[in-house]
Amino acid sequence: MAFTQLDLDDEEIRNAMELRRRKVTDEQMRRFEGYIAEIFSAFGMDLNTPATRDTPRRFIRALYDVTEGYEGDPKLLTVFETECRGGPDCRLSQIIEGPIPFFALCEHHAFPFHGRAFVGYIAHEHIIGISKLTRLVRMYAKRFTVQERLGRQIADTLETLLNPHGVAVYLEAAHLCTQMRGVREAAPLTRTTFWRGEYDGNAALRSEFLKACGLPG
Ligand SMILES: [Zn+2]
Ligand SMILES: [Zn+2]
Missing domain, CATH: 3.30.1130.10 (GTP cyclohydrolase I, C-terminal domain/NADPH-dependent 7-cyano-7-deazaguanine reductase, N-terminal domain)
Known part of the structure; x- marks a missing residue:
């Protein structure tokens, strides 16, 4: 079976699949952790325990991971x-x-x-x-x-x-x-x-x- 690398006319769909790394700097990530810490703490979480001290950092990381679909998937551009x-x-x-x-x-x-x-x-x-x-x-x-x-x-x-x-x-x-x-x-x-x-x-x-x-x- 032959591989075909697609050359799509549809720009919107092509853009969705092409690799597009998001640019979020370390400085931004640290700032976001601060926002989350403030929110979680105000809503009741005790951030001063061994289990929760790193929760804002883990939360932001996890949120970043579960939204990675915005980065596309170039592997989708080949069909048989x-x-x-x-x-x-x-x-x-x-x-x-x-x-x-x-x-x-x-x-x-x-x-x-x-x-x-x-x-x-x-x-x-x-x-x-x-x-x-x-x-x-x-x-x-x-x-x-x-x-x-x-x-x-x-x-x-x-x-x-x-x-x-x-x-x-x-x-x-x-x-x-x-x-x-x-x-x-x-x-x-x-x-x-x-x-x-x-x-x-x-x-x-x-x-x-x-x-x-x-x-x-
Ligand atoms: Zn909803
Ligand atoms: Zn047919």
Whole structure:
């Protein structure tokens, strides 16, 4: 199978994947630790214990790590070539991956939302490695975002990368900003689906995809 290094026209999607190291200086990081120490302490944390002395530093580091999706993922820019089998076979043969666990931060509260993603597509002339689908989901999840945008970005990027006959994305997530504050008693999962191409007008295909995700089609 041949590798192809993509030369994408879509600037927005290309930019999302290209390596872009964030520039945060040591001096800034120390200042941020000070802000966090002030907040945590005012809200009740005792920072003068062996366990908590380094918590502001660890918190800022962890926050930096879980938002690394902004730095892109150049490994997503390679795809495999395949042959479109054409006709009904090409149109109906789905590649479905999941569950892909993900963790994101909601941009309204900066609290986590986390859950599972299922991604399906109907290949045309390009396919992508299974591990790449996980990378794709995580690149967009490890940001400040909302579930709706996360699903849309995964679907749009896959569509641009592979030019497939169709893309399906299903996301389900628990949102800690509502659950931890008791806004809702029984915390249901928020479910979103995104359909592109063939999936858009083909109920049987959508149903088949959802069944493969273990959901009632
Ligand atoms: Zn929120
Ligand atoms: Zn095709």
